[in-house]
Amino acid sequence: MIKENSTFITTNELANLLGISRIAVFKKIRKGEIKAVKKGRNYIINTADVSGLNDRLSANDKKTISAAINRTMNEYGETLRLLGKE
DSSP states (O other): OOOTTOOEEEHHHHHHHHTSOHHHHHHHHHHTSSOOEEETTEEEEEHHHHTTGGGGOOHHHHHHHHHHHHHHHHHHHHHHHHHHHO
């Protein structure tokens, strides 16, 4: 049920906010990890349902993110430090 005073975003907007692809958002909707309402051919997501989404990351997700950060720092760390000084 859609409440009158709720704020909704599209799957594309949520993907941009989370830094993931739209396909990943659709997969999370299908798994029930993201609550969404079908509106015509599209889904809309209540912003109130999204808060705290990062708390639901699995240990494997956290490990993958950590590995990606470490790899980026190893490959581009000096460049990032120089850019940070600008």
